[in-house]
Amino acid sequence: MTTLTKESGAPTSADAGAFLSVRDLRVQFRTEDGIxxxxxGLSFDLERGRTLGIVGESGxxxxxxxxxxxxxxxxxxxxxxxxxxxxxxxxITARERELEKLRGNKMAMIFQDPLTxxxxxxxxxxxxxxxxxxxxxxxxxxxxxxxIEMLTKVGIPQPKVRFDDYPHQFSGGMRQRAMIxxxxxxxxxxxxxxxxxxxxDVTVQAQILDLLKDLQQExxxxxxxxxxxxxxxxxxxxxxxxxxxxxxxxxxxxKEVLGAPRHPYTWGLLSSMPRLNSDIHQALTPIPGSPxxxxxxxxGCPFHPRCAFRSEVPGTLCTDSRPPLGExxxxxxxxxxxxxxxIFIDKIQPRLR
Amino acid sequence: MSDNLTLPxxxxxxxxxxxxxxxxxxxxxxxxxxxxxxxxxxxxxVGAVQAVDGVDLSVGVGExxxxxxxxxxxxxxxxxxxxxxxEPTAGRITYAGQDITHASRRELAPVRSEIQMIFQDPYSxxxxxxxxxxxxKSPMEVNGIDPAGGREKRVRELLELVGLNPEHYNRFPHExxxxxxxxxxxxxxxxxxPKLIIADEPVSALDVSIQAQVVNLLQxxxxxxxxxFVFIAHDLAIVRHFSQRIAVMYxxxxxxxxxxDSIYNRPRHPYTHALLSAVPEVEIDGEDxxxxxxxxxxxxxxxxxxxxxxxxxTRCWKAQDKCATExxxxxxxxxxxxxxxxxxxxxxxxTTEDRGxxxxxxxxxAALEDDATQ
Numbered sequence: 108m109t110t111l112t113k114e115s116g117a118p119t120s121a122d123a124g125a126f127l128s129v130r131d132l133r134v135q136f137r138t139e140d141g142i143x144x145x146x147x148g149l150s151f152d153l154e155r156g157r158t159l160g161i162v163g164e165s166g167x168x169x170x171x172x173x174x175x176x177x178x179x180x181x182x183x184x185x186x187x188x189x190x191x192x193x194x195x196x197x198x199i200t201a202r203e204r205e206l207e208k209l210r211g212n213k214m215a216m217i218f219q220d221p222l223t224x225x226x227x228x229x230x231x232x233x234x235x236x237x238x239x240x241x242x243x244x245x246x247x248x249x250x251x252x253x254x255i256e257m258l259t260k261v262g263i264p265q266p267k268v269r270f271d272d273y274p275h276q277f278s279g280g281m282r283q284r285a286m287i288x289x290x291x292x293x294x295x296x297x298x299x300x301x302x303x304x305x306x307x308d309v310t311v312q313a314q315i316l317d318l319l320k321d322l323q324q325e326x327x328x329x330x331x332x333x334x335x336x337x338x339x340x341x342x343x344x345x346x347x348x349x350x351x352x353x354x355x356x357x358x359x360x361x362k363e364v365l366g367a368p369r370h371p372y373t374w375g376l377l378s379s380m381p382r383l384n385s386d387i388h389q390a391l392t393p394i395p396g397s398p399x400x401x402x403x404x405x406x407g408c409p410f411h412p413r414c415a416f417r418s419e420v421p422g423t424l425c426t427d428s429r430p431p432l433g434e435x436x437x438x439x440x441x442x443x444x445x446x447x448x449x450i451f452i453d454k455i456q457p458r459l460r
Numbered sequence: 461m462s463d464n465l466t467l468p469x470x471x472x473x474x475x476x477x478x479x480x481x482x483x484x485x486x487x488x489x490x491x492x493x494x495x496x497x498x499x500x501x502x503x504x505x506v507g508a509v510q511a512v513d514g515v516d517l518s519v520g521v522g523e524x525x526x527x528x529x530x531x532x533x534x535x536x537x538x539x540x541x542x543x544x545x546x547e548p549t550a551g552r553i554t555y556a557g558q559d560i561t562h563a564s565r566r567e568l569a570p571v572r573s574e575i576q577m578i579f580q581d582p583y584s585x586x587x588x589x590x591x592x593x594x595x596x597k598s599p600m601e602v603n604g605i606d607p608a609g610g611r612e613k614r615v616r617e618l619l620e621l622v623g624l625n626p627e628h629y630n631r632f633p634h635e636x637x638x639x640x641x642x643x644x645x646x647x648x649x650x651x652x653x654p655k656l657i658i659a660d661e662p663v664s665a666l667d668v669s670i671q672a673q674v675v676n677l678l679q680x681x682x683x684x685x686x687x688x689f690v691f692i693a694h695d696l697a698i699v700r701h702f703s704q705r706i707a708v709m710y711x712x713x714x715x716x717x718x719x720x721d722s723i724y725n726r727p728r729h730p731y732t733h734a735l736l737s738a739v740p741e742v743e744i745d746g747e748d749x750x751x752x753x754x755x756x757x758x759x760x761x762x763x764x765x766x767x768x769x770x771x772x773x774t775r776c777w778k779a780q781d782k783c784a785t786e787x788x789x790x791x792x793x794x795x796x797x798x799x800x801x802x803x804x805x806x807x808x809x810x811t812t813e814d815r816g817x818x819x820x821x822x823x824x825x826a827a828l829e830d831d832a833t834q
Contacts, residue, residue, distance in 0.1 A: 164667040262824025278759040308530035310756045313738035314822045321828035338740035379672035381701035393672035397637040
């Protein structure tokens with residue numbers, strides 16, 4: 108039986124300051140095969156103007172978390188517990204009507220695949236104008252002007268002509284630009300970008316990432332940036348949350364987490380991926396096994412079946428007890444701080460050269 | 461070479477490090493135009509997608525050649541042309557001295573067993589109604605090959621070679637994870653002792669932690685069995701890790717080809733520079749990596765009406781009149797190593813270091829950055 112270590116000292120949402128605060132979020136889906144614990148006790152804070160990166164593999168719960176923030180889960184199938192506070196407003200218990208006022212206005216989302224996220228039936232211009240008219244009570248003319256302004260800003264050539272085009276007339280990179288423009292229409296305080304560049308080519312990805320970064324400086328929005336690409340995250344984020352099997356396993360600033368990672372999973376991610384200047388004769392060190400099923404997650408630390416350093420922890424601690432994630436810069440692992448440091452310096456760092 | 465090989469090593473396998481002198485596959489002026497039909501009531505050919513337009517490439521015995529480029533550059537089409545899954549419009553494909561450009565089914569049969577393919581999506585490339593055993597066995601059945609000890613024994617050997625449990629012979633693909641499925645795809649490709657494997661984005665559909673497992677497996681296969689690879693991918697870091705020689709493609713043409721070091725450290729073509737500079741790298745030390753920053757504008761143009769002359773000129777910062785009128789030949793520039801060919805009239809300096817001033821061609825990006833600096 109798994110003994111849950113209570114996360115001691117987890118601050119309550121009463122802690123002022125954080126613009127977006129997620130506390131002990133749990134999202135479960137009932138399926139025919141059983142209950143899927145997609146997100147299991149996740150907490151994080153995000154300040155205005157900062158970017159929080161969330162990395163993890165498919166099925167780690169990163170997208171589910173963000174759909175929960177936007178309130179996009181059907182309550183019929185999903186059980187949501189915990190607390191999400193956006194600028195003093197609790198979102199989980201909020202009514203659908205209140206959420207509708209926030210979505211597209213105070214918080215907006217950029218999806219991974221712009222072709223499926225944009226409606227093929229309406230012109231790009233109409234899709235851009237709609238939230239602006241709805242939330243700001245603007246006239247059609249005002250909304251059109253605003254949309255053209257935003258299209259110009261994100262670099263769509265001939266925005267006045269393109270306003271009346273349909274999404275299929277745009278190329279992949281332009282569609283993603285149009286979606287960014289749509290998300291920014293109402294000047295949102297919170298922008299959630301779920302793998303916004305995964306479907307794009309690398310040269311276009313570089314343009315879009317730089318664009319997002321520059322726009323953030325201008326608009327001052329907080330961004331939650333979800334990706335599986337550590338390279339992208341190191342370019343975009345200020346703070347980083349590494350997720351595994353629905354839980355956060357490591358947290359800290361990007362510099363800290365990528366420069367001196369403390370969790371075996373983060374070590375595994377970094378050493379399994381080649382870089383442009385890494386030694387070609389050095390074989391990659393993959394993480395053995397595959398990500399766990401969330402229907403029946405491993406007991407104790409969810410990473411223990413794939414962990415190379417389990418033997419360093421005394422007894423059956425890894426299989427019995429779930430390691431807590433402390434506050435601030437932390438990693439949810441039973442290894443002691445000294446062990447983590449010496450393992451990283453002796454065994455992991457040489458692989459990253 | 462290790463003793464515990466489960467497959468007989470190919471003859472003439474080359475040391476993975478040094479490019480072999482013997483050419484296995486040679487491709488000259490390979491072209492594929494897909495016709496576009498339109499008009500009413502009689503549908504006529506109104507144009508063509510020039511997916512691949514005059515590609516020259518050679519692959520030595522046991523050598524791994526990487527093909528990189530963005531989507532729509534024709535790298536996958538090239539792979540399919542080499543395996544003759546598509547019929548070339550023009551050009552010549554020579555495999556082991558034999559011209560197979562327009563070889564008939566019967567002529568191709570012996571060659572087909574030596575050129576195998578690994579596909580990108582391990583979910584759609586395995587028949588969900590067949591067991592793993594049947595999937596891996598079928599190439600042998602088609603080619604009428606009866607290995608010593610029977611086909612089933614051979615399948616079990618192959619499963620073990622790719623790191624799967626031979627007991628899983630009777631399972632179905634849906635019982636495996638993505639990484640394991642890709643291993644099944646690799647086992648199927650190895651079933652006929654191929655000499656050349658075309659791997660079309662073999663890891664891009666997999667999770668980050670799984671990618672390395674498959675890359676290591678392919679590398680092991682290449683080292684131990686001396687199989688030549690054409691490794692098609694858009695991830696430049698993985699291609700660099702896997703391939704000794706790399707060809708960079710843009711809009712149906714090879715714009716630069718050379719050994720690993722030349723392409724990644726001494727690129728000459730502006731597009732190669734732009735591509736390398738766009739790769740987001742993990743900065744482990746948290747410091748600027750000191751690489752140049754180039755941001756192109758817009759997307760790749762349509763291959764239906766590609767730009768005249770040099771196809772990259774519409775996005776190139778060095779383009780001049782000559783680029784529009786004259787197509788640059790793929791030649792060895794002075795100062796480059798042998799085998800490092802570049803197709804550019806105005807090549808860049810052979811370095812990827814920060815050039816002091818960023819090249820930002822994207823107008824929106826340039827405008828925002830101007831505002832920020834003011």
